[in-house]
Structure formats: structure tokens, C-alpha cells
Amino acid sequence: MSCPNCNQDLLNGVYYCDNNDYRVIDNLNDKNLIFIFKTHDLISGDIEINHNTRVKCCNCCLNFINMPTVYDTTINKFKTDDGEILEYYDIFLEDNIIYNFTNIPCEHCSDIFKKAYFIVENNTIKIYDENNNLLKINDIETSMEDFFSKLTSDISKKILYCESCNFIIFNNLIKHIF
Numbered sequence: 001m002s003c004p005n006c007n008q009d010l011l012n013g014v015y016y017c018d019n020n021d022y023r024v025i026d027n028l029n030d031k032n033l034i035f036i037f038k039t040h041d042l043i044s045g046d047i048e049i050n051h052n053t054r055v056k057c058c059n060c061c062l063n064f065i066n067m068p069t070v071y072d073t074t075i076n077k078f079k080t081d082d083g084e085i086l087e088y089y090d091i092f093l094e095d096n097i098i099y100n101f102t103n104i105p106c107e108h109c110s111d112i113f114k115k116a117y118f119i120v121e122n123n124t125i126k127i128y129d130e131n132n133n134l135l136k137i138n139d140i141e142t143s144m145e146d147f148f149s150k151l152t153s154d155i156s157k158k159i160l161y162c163e164s165c166n167f168i169i170f171n172n173l174i175k176h177i178f
Helices: 145-149
Strands: 012-018 020-027 031-038 052-057 064-068 071-074 078-079 114-121 126-127 132-141 158-162 167-168 174-177
Touching: 012 031, 064 078
Parallel strands: none
Antiparallel strands: 012 020, 012 052, 020 031, 052 064, 071 078, 114 126, 114 158, 126 132, 158 167, 167 174
8 A cells, every 4th residue: 555645655563652752663572663753852751652553654755644443432433552533544545444343333223334345326325245245235325426436446445334224434434324
């Protein structure tokens, strides 16, 4: 997958507060430096030291993108490792992040979401079961052409779908009930 700023390949990494700086490292075990984001003047023992969260990062332009790793069912929000709420995931066209979340209850009816995908034809969303490509789950009429025109890759059309109430969580983390 590529960086939205410079189109170079993104790496998996960890945004990490070290003793002297904020940096991106490869993982918490090896702590191999990918790049230093910025220096800081925190005192030794500050609570921020060793703070970390998983990211996708670009070694070329030093960009990093926070990744949702947890779905908090008490507030129905996606969060990073460090608890930051994410309302939108920038690299949804290339990274199928939504399928990392399983057994999530729908916030409207409490049924468990299914992994699904959709195609749009003539203002109709056709929803299919991810595990059985031939099994169409539902057709939903829509007038959201603008929104769907931005979902250009197959990966961006991956969704979590509630059959009971037609609630969808898209791969960019946008939620909608039809």
C-alpha cells in the first residue's frame, strides 16, 4: 500500500516516545529506528516516555497514519492502541482494515456484523457475503452517488454489515444506516 502524500510504499511500524524524541520503530522488541519524527524536552520518567501505538509509516516523507486496533463497544468507536478515537481511516482504498474486527455487535440492534462487500449498480447497493461470493445478502436503494464514487478499489468496498437493520461500517470507518 502506498503513502497518500508521496505514493511511496508504507511500512508497518510503531510510533514511540523515546527518551529524547518521538520516533517510528519497526516493533517494540527490536526497536529498530525507521525515522525520528521530532525531538522533545520531556524529563526522564515522564509518563509519556515509552508511550506507543501501531502505525503505517512512510520512510520517504516521514508521514505516519494511525491504525484502528480496537473497537470499543461501550461507545461504539474505533480506537488506536493508545485509546485515540479514529473516525476515519485514510488508506481505506488499499488496506482492508475493517476485516480485522470480528464479533462486533451492531450499535442499533446488537446483532453481530457480517463480513461483506458491495457493488453499486443504478443507485442500488448490492451486498454480498464475503465468505460466499455467490450469496447476495441484500439490495439497498441509495442516492449517495458522491460517497460511493470515492470507493474505487475492491478493498474499499469491504464492509461490516448488519442484516437485521441495514447498518454498515465501511472500510474507511464511516458508518451509515439505510
